[in-house]
Each structure stands twice: as C-alpha cells, then as structure tokens.
Amino acid sequence: MWRRRLGAFLLRSPPSSSSTAASSCQHRRHHLLPREEPPALNRLARLFTSQAGSDGGNSQKPFIAFVLGGPGSGKGTQCTKIALDFGFAHLSAGDLLRHEIASGSEKGELIVDIIKEGRIVPSEITVELIRKAMEASNANKVLIDGFPRCEENRIAFERIVGREPDIVVFFDCPEDEMVKRLLGRNQGRVDDNIETIKKRLKVFESLNIPVIDYYSSRGKVRKVSKLFCSAHSYANRTTSISYIALTPFVAKLNGKASLSNCKISICIPESI
Numbered sequence: 001m002w003r004r005r006l007g008a009f010l011l012r013s014p015p016s017s018s019s020t021a022a023s024s025c026q027h028r029r030h031h032l033l034p035r036e037e038p039p040a041l042n043r044l045a046r047l048f049t050s051q052a053g054s055d056g057g058n059s060q061k062p063f064i065a066f067v068l069g070g071p072g073s074g075k076g077t078q079c080t081k082i083a084l085d086f087g088f089a090h091l092s093a094g095d096l097l098r099h100e101i102a103s104g105s106e107k108g109e110l111i112v113d114i115i116k117e118g119r120i121v122p123s124e125i126t127v128e129l130i131r132k133a134m135e136a137s138n139a140n141k142v143l144i145d146g147f148p149r150c151e152e153n154r155i156a157f158e159r160i161v162g163r164e165p166d167i168v169v170f171f172d173c174p175e176d177e178m179v180k181r182l183l184g185r186n187q188g189r190v191d192d193n194i195e196t197i198k199k200r201l202k203v204f205e206s207l208n209i210p211v212i213d214y215y216s217s218r219g220k221v222r223k224v225s226k227l228f229c230s231a232h233s234y235a236n237r238t239t240s241i242s243y244i245a246l247t248p249f250v251a252k253l254n255g256k257a258s259l260s261n262c263k264i265s266i267c268i269p270e271s272i
C-alpha cells in the first residue's frame, strides 16, 4: 500500500502538449506543470523499461540531472545526499557564483550585486562556470543544482554545452515553508533576508517555473510533491524521495538488470 501512495505522490505523468521555448528571462510562466496521476509501481517499471535500451551511462556523455525548486526548497540538502548515495558530482550554480565572488575577481563584484537583488546572473557567466566545473569533475553523473533559472539560461546551456538534461528533479515546496527555512538558515548569505527572499520568490515564479514547464512538456520532470517537500519529520528520510525520483535512471546507470535491484524499498508510513 505504501508503495502505491509513494508512487502517486512522486511520479507525475508528463503532459502531451509541447511548450514554446521563450527566448529571454523576461517571459512569464506557462501552465504546463506535471499533472497529478496515480501511477504506482507499474509506472515506475515502465519508466525503467523505457530507459533500459539506451546506452546504460557508458558513453562519454555524462548523465545530467537539473535539480530545481524555489529558494529554500531543499535542493542543496538533497543533492548532498544524492551525491553521497549515488556517486553523482554535485555542482551548485549558486555555490559556483559565490566562489567567484570569494575569488575577488571583477566578475565577482558584478555577481554579488545581482545576488543581493535576487536577480539572475548573465547566462554566459553561469554557463561557463558550470561547463568548467563539469569538465574538472570528469564525472559520468552530474547534479546541476539551481540551474537553469530562466529560459535564457536554459537555451544558453543547451547551446554551449550541446546537451539537454536527462532528467529534471523539481522540489515543489510550499512558499511559507521555504521562507521559514531561509530565515533560519544562518549561513551568512547576503540574500537570506526577507526583502531579498521576496524578490527571489517572484523571480522563481515568473522565470524559473517556465523552465520547469518546458521540461515537463518534454517528459523530463520528476516532481517531488508539496506534501513531501514540507514534511519536516521526514527530513532524514528525504533521500528516499530522491531514490524514487532517480531510481530508474540510477538503475540504468549502474547497468542493473531489473527493477528488483533498485533501491525503492523505503517505507513512508501511511500517516504522512
């Protein structure tokens, strides 16, 4: 029973319609979020089977997962767990930008002003940092955390890196929960104050959601529901969320032959 509930929460069927690719960060949101559907394990099995015939992760191209969600939705927290559990390289776009600021470069001065305002750094700067970090990591599985932030970012990445992501994991966290977490984060970030948080939330809604809609229309989005994202008492179990979102792909990457080899046996009680 728990598996049925879990599948229903976590796996969403991609809509069949396609979305137009907006060409700049100024475009507003579309309405193509993944729709709710009760799929359960047979759907997971289908997904796995549909991946099984591909290259198994053995080609030169790394497997790319974009990890998206609003500010404070738990992207960084979950990516750390996924990286540990599944051997992904974790590249946080925000961390790369903060690293550039810390380096004292001229670019860093521009970046810090943009981050304080909750705005989006020019695509060519961010994509170049990501491209270099991907190259340096030499990993065959990469999590790109917090990127692309807008359609222009997405288009620039696809043009410069020459790839689409294999999947997009979307943490759909309620806004009040995100605000509470950011105000309590205490990491000395220049953008964790209520004024900037409000701006970041607006930018997320107007510019980042269209990117999620776009990938949703291409069948790439694995949404982690509001219910799970906001479940405090399951903070330590949230890797299980990532397991479910990523399991079919990780199984493919590890060359596992059947679904029974996948890490899906994590029980979330009925009560949540």
Ligand SMILES: Nc1ncnc2c1ncn2[C@@H]1O[C@H](COP(=O)(O)OP(=O)(O)OP(=O)(O)O)[C@@H](O)[C@H]1O
Pocket: 069, 070, 071, 072, 073, 074, 075, 076, 077, 078, 094, 146, 181, 182, 184, 185, 229, 230, 231, 232, 234, 235, 238
């Ligand atoms: N499931 C959870 N329950 C409670 N707190 C959480 C949970 N997940 C993350 N947090 C806490 O919320 C804060 C924000 O989490 P995190 O830094 O992972 O978010 P993020 O999506 O990376 O945010 P940003 O976009 O600002 O980088 C952190 O202090 C983290 O410890």
Ligand SMILES: O=c1ccn([C@@H]2O[C@H](COP(=O)(O)O)[C@@H](O)[C@H]2O)c(=O)[nH]1
Pocket: 071, 093, 094, 095, 097, 114, 115, 116, 118, 119, 120, 121, 122, 126, 145, 146, 147, 148, 149, 153, 191, 200
């Ligand atoms: O691709 C990106 C990623 C981040 N930014 C800017 O950095 C801050 C903080 O990012 P986090 O992912 O929350 O650490 C974000 O608000 C943007 O200002 C960016 O421009 N492009």
Ligand SMILES: [Mg+2]
Pocket: 075, 076, 077, 092, 094, 146
């Ligand atoms: Mg983060």
